Amino acid sequence: MGYLFRFFLINSIRCRRTQWLAFLGLLPVMFAGLILLLKPVLLEHGTDAASLFPEVSVLLYIHFLLPLAAIFNGTAVISSEVEDGTLPYLLTRPLPRRTIVLSKLLAGAAVTAVILTLSIALTYSVMKLGSGIGGLITGAGDYLGMVCILCLGLAAYMPLFSFTGGVLNRPVLAGLIFAFGWEPAISLIPANIRYLSISHYLHLLYSSLFGDSSIGKSAGEAILSIFYRPEEIPAYYAILILILISATFTFLSASLLRVREYRLDKE
Amino acid sequence: MNIEVKGLSKWYGQVIGVNDLEFTIGPGVTGFLGPNGAGKTTLLRLLTGQLKPSRGGISLGGNPVWNNHSLMRDIGYCPENDSFWDYLTGFQFVTSTLRMHGLSSGQAEEKALAAISEMKMEQYRDRKIGGYSKGMRQRIKVAQAVAHRPEVLFLDEPLNGMDPLGRKSVIELIRDSGESGKTVIVSSHVLHEVEEMTDRILLINHGRVLAEGNIYQIRKLIDNHPLRVTIICDRVDIMTSRLLEFEDVSSVQLNREANQITVQTRAPDEFHRRLPRIALDNNIKVKSIWSPDENLEAVFDYLVR
Numbered sequence: 001m002g003y004l005f006r007f008f009l010i011n012s013i014r015c016r017r018t019q020w021l022a023f024l025g026l027l028p029v030m031f032a033g034l035i036l037l038l039k040p041v042l043l044e045h046g047t048d049a050a051s052l053f054p055e056v057s058v059l060l061y062i063h064f065l066l067p068l069a070a071i072f073n074g075t076a077v078i079s080s081e082v083e084d085g086t087l088p089y090l091l092t093r094p095l096p097r098r099t100i101v102l103s104k105l106l107a108g109a110a111v112t113a114v115i116l117t118l119s120i121a122l123t124y125s126v127m128k129l130g131s132g133i134g135g136l137i138t139g140a141g142d143y144l145g146m147v148c149i150l151c152l153g154l155a156a157y158m159p160l161f162s163f164t165g166g167v168l169n170r171p172v173l174a175g176l177i178f179a180f181g182w183e184p185a186i187s188l189i190p191a192n193i194r195y196l197s198i199s200h201y202l203h204l205l206y207s208s209l210f211g212d213s214s215i216g217k218s219a220g221e222a223i224l225s226i227f228y229r230p231e232e233i234p235a236y237y238a239i240l241i242l243i244l245i246s247a248t249f250t251f252l253s254a255s256l257l258r259v260r261e262y263r264l265d266k267e
Numbered sequence: 268m269n270i271e272v273k274g275l276s277k278w279y280g281q282v283i284g285v286n287d288l289e290f291t292i293g294p295g296v297t298g299f300l301g302p303n304g305a306g307k308t309t310l311l312r313l314l315t316g317q318l319k320p321s322r323g324g325i326s327l328g329g330n331p332v333w334n335n336h337s338l339m340r341d342i343g344y345c346p347e348n349d350s351f352w353d354y355l356t357g358f359q360f361v362t363s364t365l366r367m368h369g370l371s372s373g374q375a376e377e378k379a380l381a382a383i384s385e386m387k388m389e390q391y392r393d394r395k396i397g398g399y400s401k402g403m404r405q406r407i408k409v410a411q412a413v414a415h416r417p418e419v420l421f422l423d424e425p426l427n428g429m430d431p432l433g434r435k436s437v438i439e440l441i442r443d444s445g446e447s448g449k450t451v452i453v454s455s456h457v458l459h460e461v462e463e464m465t466d467r468i469l470l471i472n473h474g475r476v477l478a479e480g481n482i483y484q485i486r487k488l489i490d491n492h493p494l495r496v497t498i499i500c501d502r503v504d505i506m507t508s509r510l511l512e513f514e515d516v517s518s519v520q521l522n523r524e525a526n527q528i529t530v531q532t533r534a535p536d537e538f539h540r541r542l543p544r545i546a547l548d549n550n551i552k553v554k555s556i557w558s559p560d561e562n563l564e565a566v567f568d569y570l571v572r
Contacts, residue, residue: 003366014354085350089411091317092344093367096336258334261318263279264348 004099008107015080017072018111024068025119028060032126050131050139053124054210057146061120062202066153067179069116073108074161075171077101077253082262097257101162105253109158116150145209153202156242159249160198166256198245201238208235268341268418268450269293270314274323277313277474284309285474288323292452296445298461298482299454301471307454308347310471311423314452315344327419340368343417345408347424347454353397357388357407360396364411382414383407387436401428409437419450426460438463493517494535498528499554500546509545513538526554 012018035042035049035056042048078101081087090100124143128135157179164178165171183197194200233241270292277284285306299307312318314325316332316339325332332338351360361382365375383392386406391399396407409425422441426434441464445451455461461468462482470478470485478485500506507521507528515534522528532538535558546553 007363007366011352084352085346085348086352088312088315088317088344088346088348089364090367092315092339092342093364094336094338094340094369095367097334264350 004095004103005107008104009110011104012073012107012111015076017076018115021069021072021112021115024065025115026122028056028065028119029122029126031060032056032123036126036129049127049129050135053127053139053142054146054206056127057120057123058203058206058210060123061116061146061150062153062199062206063184065116065119066150066202067157067175067183067199069112070154070157071161071172071175071179073112074105074158075165075175077104077108077162078166078256078262079171082264085264087262087264091257098254101166101254101257102250105158105162105250108162109154112158113151113154116154117147120146120150142210149202149205149209152205152239152242153198155246156198156201156249159246159253163249163253163256166253166260195241198242201242204232204238205235207232208238268328270419270450270452271326271329272314272323273325275313275320275325276322277309277318278321283474284318285313288474288476290469290476290479292450294445294448294450295467296441296451296453296465298465298468299452299471300456300458300461300468301454302456305456305472306474307456307471308423309474311344311347311421311452311454315339315342315421340415341418343412343415343420345412345420345422345425347427349401349404351396351404351407354395356393356395357399357403357410358383358392360407361411361414365414368415370415378414378416379410382410385413385436385440386410387432400430402430402433405429406433406436409440413440413444417449420444420452422451422453424454424456426455426457441465493531493533494538494558496530496532496535496538496556496558498530498542498556499526500528500551501526502549502551503528505549506545506551509549513541 032049035052039049042052081090081104091097120143124139124146125136128139131139161171161175164174168174179199183199186193186197187200272288272290272292275288276286288310299310301307309318313320314327314332316325316335319333327338327341330338352363355363358376358379361379362372362375365378366372368375370378380389380392383389386409388403388406388410391403396404399407405425405428409422412420412422420441422437425437425441429437441451441453445465451465453461453464466482467480468478468482468485469476498506503521503523503526507519510516510519510528510530513532515532515537516530517533518531520529530538542553542556545551
């Protein structure tokens with residue numbers, strides 16, 4: 001598994017998807033720069049760029065970059081080998097089929113995690129520019145907390161999208177619908193259906209780390225929360241559920257090559 | 268190592284890939300011969316455990332193939348499709364596939380170099396596969412299939428698009444592997460290609476095995492089938508009358524405007540031997556000769572009928 005992981009790691013670094021993802025990772029940094037430029041306006045409202053880091057990061061990372069990165073790298077775990085026609089080279093080696101999927105999933109997750117961590121580190125640094133070295137160090141807890149939430153989110157999203165990439169014909173579209181349609185939509189429904197969303201658990205973790213924030217929620221969600229406040233589960237439950245989602249979909253996607261066969265697109 | 272196929276069928280929804288196949292293949296070279304779309308690739312992908320049989324079974328040395336990754340240690344497979352991790356060099360590609368066989372870095376590099384040199388690819392080994400010609404890509408594909416010295420080798424249309432030097436290397440390699448007691452299966456849609464590698468073939472069409480055995484027996488079957496031959500020459504009337512003198516010629520169609528004659532013969536080999544003599548004796552200038560039936564599809568149509 002060690003060699004295969006390294007092989008897929010290099011493969012992931014070299015692929016165009018990762019280059020696009022690295023570019024997308026710069027968008028939150030640019031957004032942070034924009035906020036920094038608005039410093040005088042923020043000061044008028046009694047706040048500054050540095051204190052907005054948690055809100056900005058939940059909006060740009062948990063709701064945007066994390067699911068997007070997981071969709072592109074997760075769905076590609078099996079489907080890219082099928083689409084590129086390279087699957088036969090892997091299936092005709094003395095490698096357990098689970099190992100093939102697990103190695104690629106891990107390599108994809110590692111590359112995605114590095115991009116997200118670097119991106120959020122840059123965003124954090126830009127937003128704390130005005131606070132000096134002291135501000136950077138005192139706020140490091142916020143940064144590390146956010147990185148932990150993103151890693152947990154990635155651990156849940158990647159196997160889920162890896163599984164959909166192995167079973168659906170248009171996994172990217174399905175992933176986009178799930179992350180940017182289903183998840184925001186069900187957060188507006190005042191019932192326990194919101195537990196069927198990964199971002200909900202990430203939100204719970206965010207709230208427990210940084211306190212509640214209306215910026216972290218969509219506008220509709222914020223309005224709804226005035227009238228209806230569902231009974232929330234504690235943070236460690238959220239962590240457990242995310243780990244459970246991760247384990248379940250890791251197992252399912254790793255089992256796919258054992259039970260499912262693939263016709264190559266170029267056949 | 269023997270390959271045993273029992274009652275093997277594979278279908279995709281309503282489409283039948285292979286249908287109720289039953290055969291045993293032992294050491295030596297065996298050719299899977301059939302036109303494009305005959306089911307050769309599906310059969311090879313079934314034999315290498317990439318596809319799951321819909322019905323029936325396949326075993327290699329008595330072990331089932333599907334979901335049996337340890338069996339892959341003895342298998343080498345060269346796919347038909349022209350797909351690679353294009354950013355790798357030829358050497359990195361072969362080394363990577365060897366590392367996936369569990370070989371150490373040193374062993375993998377040593378074996379990769381040997382396989383690459385066998386395919387006469389030494390001077391291109393450090394070039395990226397993305398920049399390879401079709402023939403070079405074919406050769407590097409074969410190199411990765413043979414590099415770990417497998418007991419059973421499956422080569423799907425290995426000579427497709429290959430240059431003469433590459434063809435020579437691959438044909439030699441296939442023959443040598445067969446002679447050394449390995450089980451080699453080569454698929455092709457070109458009869459003379461298979462003839463160069465082996466005399467033992469399985470004729471496949473529409474997912475079925477039409478004939479199995481020695482290539483000369485099958486050649487005889489093929490040679491007996493009525494063949495149309497089109498000739499463009501001057502003095503078409505004389506040529507037509509001379510051709511009609513022979514018993515094997517069952518019909519002649521004459522197109523004076525185009526100076527073209529289409530003959531149907533039941534003895535194609537004899538016909539081709541006789542034709543130059545007729546032209547010489549009657550001072551006829553032959554511009555071109557071709558046979559619209561001389562493709563494998565036509566031969567298969569004949570065999571099926």
